[in-house]
Amino acid sequence: MLIELGDTIISSEIFTKKFVCDLNRCKGACCVLGDAGAPLTTAEAKKIQQNLAEIEPYMSEEGKMIVREKGVSYLDYENEPVTTLVNGKECAFVHFDSNQTALCAIESAYRDGKIDNLKPISCSLYPIRVRKYEQFTAVQFHEWDICSAAVECGVKCETPVYQFLKAPLIRAFGEEYFRALENIAPEIDKIK
DSSP states (O other): OEEEETTEEEETHHHHSBOOOOHHHHTTGGGTOSSSOOBOOHHHHHHHHHTHHHHGGGSOHHHHHHHHHHOSEEEOTTSOEEEOBSTTSSBTTEEEOTTOOEEEHHHHHHHTTSSOOOSOHHHHHTTEEEEEOSSOEEEEEOOOGGGHHHHHHHHHHTOBHHHHTHHHHHHHHOHHHHHHHHHHHHHHHHHO
16 A cells, blocks of 8 residues: 655555564675665765765775775666675675674764764665655665564564654654654554
8 A cells, every 4th residue: 555645655564564673683684785785865975975084994995995996886777876885795885893794884983973974864764765756755665585584573573664764764754754654654553
């Protein structure tokens, strides 16, 4: 089912599916696997480039090298900017902790107070994918088998996708939009 809210068309799955990231189990696989880098806006790519000196200390050597060589982003098969990849695999901004969990260098720099929150909104919103069209913006749940642990955790915690992503949804669309989602949720529950 689709729901219209302002200029967005929302998949009801963001209300009905449960999801809570479980980094201990997935090890940040969404930052390492896939056929392209993380979707970026042109403005995000520019801000990352402008703050690269503060982000680089958190990056892997391979990530630093590829960004110096190819830049922070490239155009994917849909001609949209995405983060540069290391060897066609992990995002150039990935670094690994002692447990081999993929972490975001951009987010690490932010958490340490070095930069503003520049983590691409597409990363923060995952598993929600946002796609802008001429007439509307689609807000959809993206199901990926590597996130099965997050689905299990979400079911256990009884946390719908939209609740898990409260902060990024507010960052992307505003508090009023999120309040509207909270008002829609009980109506979706009645239909299930």
